[in-house]
Amino acid sequence: ILSFSLNLQTLKLFSLIFFLHDPNVLYISLHRYDNGNFFPGSGAPEEVGSGAGVGFNVNIAWTGGVEPPMGDVEYLTAFRSVVMPIAQQFSPDVVLVSAGFDAVEGHQSPLGGYNVSAKCFGQLTQLLMGLAGGRVVMALEGGHDLTAICDASEACVSALLGDAVRRGKPCPKACASLERVIEIQSKHWSCLQSLSQTSGHSLLDCPLGAKGQSEKDEADTVSAMASLSVDVEQPGSVPDNSETSRSAEQLW
Numbered sequence: 001i002l003s004f005s006l007n008l009q010t011l012k013l014f015s016l017i018f019f020l021h022d023p024n025v026l027y028i029s030l031h032r033y034d035n036g037n038f039f040p041g042s043g044a045p046e047e048v049g050s051g052a053g054v055g056f057n058v059n060i061a062w063t064g065g066v067e068p069p070m071g072d073v074e075y076l077t078a079f080r081s082v083v084m085p086i087a088q089q090f091s092p093d094v095v096l097v098s099a100g101f102d103a104v105e106g107h108q109s110p111l112g113g114y115n116v117s118a119k120c121f122g123q124l125t126q127l128l129m130g131l132a133g134g135r136v137v138m139a140l141e142g143g144h145d146l147t148a149i150c151d152a153s154e155a156c157v158s159a160l161l162g163d164a165v166r167r168g169k170p171c172p173k174a175c176a177s178l179e180r181v182i183e184i185q186s187k188h189w190s191c192l193q194s195l196s197q198t199s200g201h202s203l204l205d206c207p208l209g210a211k212g213q214s215e216k217d218e219a220d221t222v223s224a225m226a227s228l229s230v231d232v233e234q235p236g237s238v239p240d241n242s243e244t245s246r247s248a249e250q251l252w
Contacts, residue, residue, distance in 0.1 A: 021051040026058070026090045030078055032070075032103075032112065033061030033177075045181045048188065055188025058086060060181050064173030066113040070103070072120040074174040079127055082181055085191040087131050095128055095136045101143035101152040111144045118148070122155030 019025040027049075032038045049057035060078050062070050101121070102112035128136050138156060143149040170178070186196035 019053065020049055020057065021053040023052045023056050025053075026056045026086070026092065028058040028060070028083055028086065030060045030075065030083075030103075031062065032114065033059075033063050034065060035063050045177075045184050048184060055185065058082070058181070058185055061177060062174065063177050063180075064171075066109050068171050068173075069113055069115045070171075070174055071105075071115040072117055073168045074170045075103070075116050075120060075124065077170040077174065078178060079124060081178055081195065082185070082192070084127060084130075086185065086189050087128075089189055089191045092132045093135070095132050097125075097128065097136060097138040097156075098141040099138050099153070099156055100141035101149050104143065104145070104148035104152045106145040106148040107143070118151035118155040121152045122158070125156045 019027055029043055031043050033043055033045075036042075036044065043059045043061050045059050045061045047057055047059055048055055060082060062074075099121075103114040103116040104112075104118060104121070105115040107113060125136070125138070140149070140153060143152070182192050182195050186192040
């Protein structure tokens with residue numbers, strides 16, 4: 001199940017009950033966490049699943065408050081460095097998106113406080129279309145600002161990307177959150193091991209968080225994203241999962 005939400009409450013509980021032990025369902029969540037101090041306090045990066053499902057629960061748990069708030073660059077970096085590599089290696093049959101827009105700019109701090117643009121959600125949606133042969137199912141989960149919900153919903157449904165991808169470096173707090181996720185999940189996903197083992201570098205060193213990759217690979221990726229490409233799969237990055245039926249992930 002691929003679910004996009006800032007605050008996962010019902011869906012997180014649903015995942016823990018039904019999918020915590022299931023290696024055929026990859027659940028990825030991007031959400032504000034603040035070391036467990038942001039409601040509801042669940043979704044720590046150390047929560048990776050259990051039993052046969054260890055590693056198939058991925059929490060990109062943003063920590064550091066809203067000074068500065070997470071925005072487009074941070075979310076695109078998370079996709080670039082963690083979400084898409086894991087999703088490609090998992091190779092889902094279908095992507096189910098529960099689109100929660102608490103992270104869209106316009107929400108006050110107690111209700112989210114982030115500055116992700118509606119267009120960015122459209123860009124992330126288009127990246128996901130490169131998975132599962134484009135079999136992506138989206139459902140509105142929530143949000144608290146009507147204008148933000150409408151704008152983000154339109155961007156996702158219509159894939160209205162508008163301007164080119166915003167380039168830049170993620171804030172240090174975002175890098176720390178992502179590096180913690182990479183450290184934990186690299187034990188379960190080979191696609192992240194080179195990132196975890198690279199010393200003396202930071203996600204801050206490369207645009208869009210392309211840590212530990214060649215300059216050519218980075219240039220190709222940025223060019224593809226800037227040209228609104230949905231061809232995100234890299235040769236040799238997807239294992240043969242023909243013997244196992246996959247459902248998809250859980251995301252933002």
